[in-house]
Structures are given as C-alpha cells and as structure tokens.
Amino acid sequence: MQQMLNSVGAKLIDYHITRGEYDFVMISEADTFEAVAACALKAKAAGTLSKAVTLESVDLNIVREMGNKVDFSPPTS
Numbered sequence: 001m002q003q004m005l006n007s008v009g010a011k012l013i014d015y016h017i018t019r020g021e022y023d024f025v026m027i028s029e030a031d032t033f034e035a036v037a038a039c040a041l042k043a044k045a046a047g048t049l050s051k052a053v054t055l056e057s058v059d060l061n062i063v064r065e066m067g068n069k070v071d072f073s074p075p076t077s
Contacts, residue, residue, distance in 0.1 A: 001026060004042070008035040022053070 002012040010030035017024050030036050036054055043049035 004039050005030070008038055010035050010039070 001015065005012050005028050008030070010028050013027040013029055015024065015026050028036060033054070033056065040049065040052035040054065044052065
C-alpha cells in the first residue's frame, strides 16, 4: 500500500485490521482526492479490493467561516 500511495505522491500514515463491516482502515495523506481515488480504482480493477469508502478530514474553522457567509432564510408559510 505504501508503494501504491507513494507512486501518486500520497503518504501512508497508519493501517489497522478491524472487526465489523470493514476488514481494514488505512489512513493516508494526499494533496488531492483524485490521488486516493486513483489508488482505490486500481486496487478494485486488480480484484484486491471490493469496496472502498474514502473519507476526507474537514477543518471545522474553515467550515465555520464559510457558514458565517452563507445567506439563507428559511421559507415562511
């Protein structure tokens, strides 16, 4: 996995074998979502991965800043 991620400029941070719905969790860093998506597609195409769920971390300070700029008024009856 490390070699695959490194090939697209990403970095393997940690890897855990898990119980439950998923067999493992991989934590990685990449500059783009597309880099991680390309790795998942390649692993799926090779038959080594049947399902991938990709989650991105979110900076809540940035979300809060953007939320303060949102111009929204709920509809009235």
